[in-house]
Amino acid sequence: MELTGTAIYLDLMRVGHIFSGILWIGILYFYNFIQAVALPRMEASARPQYQTTILPFSLNIFRWASLATLAFGIALILGFAYEQGSAYWDSYQFRNIAIGGVLGIIMAFNVWFIIWPNQQKIIAAVKDTMDNGTAAPADQPKWARTALLASRTNTMLSFPMLFFMVAARHLQGLWA
Amino acid sequence: MKNPLDSIRGTIVAGILITVVLVVAIRLVA
Numbered sequence: 173m174e175l176t177g178t179a180i181y182l183d184l185m186r187v188g189h190i191f192s193g194i195l196w197i198g199i200l201y202f203y204n205f206i207q208a209v210a211l212p213r214m215e216a217s218a219r220p221q222y223q224t225t226i227l228p229f230s231l232n233i234f235r236w237a238s239l240a241t242l243a244f245g246i247a248l249i250l251g252f253a254y255e256q257g258s259a260y261w262d263s264y265q266f267r268n269i270a271i272g273g274v275l276g277i278i279m280a281f282n283v284w285f286i287i288w289p290n291q292q293k294i295i296a297a298v299k300d301t302m303d304n305g306t307a308a309p310a311d312q313p314k315w316a317r318t319a320l321l322a323s324r325t326n327t328m329l330s331f332p333m334l335f336f337m338v339a340a341r342h343l344q345g346l347w348a
Numbered sequence: 349m350k351n352p353l354d355s356i357r358g359t360i361v362a363g364i365l366i367t368v369v370l371v372v373a374i375r376l377v378a
Contacts, residue, residue, distance in 0.1 A: 331366065
């Protein structure tokens, strides 16, 4: 095996894609499988502390990890197309990654344009209540519901997304 | 009909179902 610039580029993109992808989906699973269940058990007076410290911090890592995953993924596809030529677009690798990739793009869109804006409004409202004693806005439950549904949609889509990501390297027989 | 996304269990079941339906559909068509 020859050590080429393309091989080094692809390995670097792989490391970036895998690391940022696990960071993103790991935090998504934490929100859905742990936070959503455990936060209501926390004493009501303690919750705003969590919502204004840990939540915004983790949301920042969450959304940038989703963007990084997307960028590294696209960089990988372009690299494979460069390495393998036009045959790549007709390969089982590309067919599987196209399905997983479209699901991933939908999920990243949900993060940036539905979950993040709604959570931002909730965090600002909670902070306002903490600092100034302002009553929670009437729309706050609506923001929470929208963010929850988008987050659960992403959790649901993560199953086929991850399956087809792995299938792009390990399931040639799917298209046989 | 109940929205599967109203519960964690429904979310997981829906995710697995979508995966299985996609995989079976591809195997049947390809």
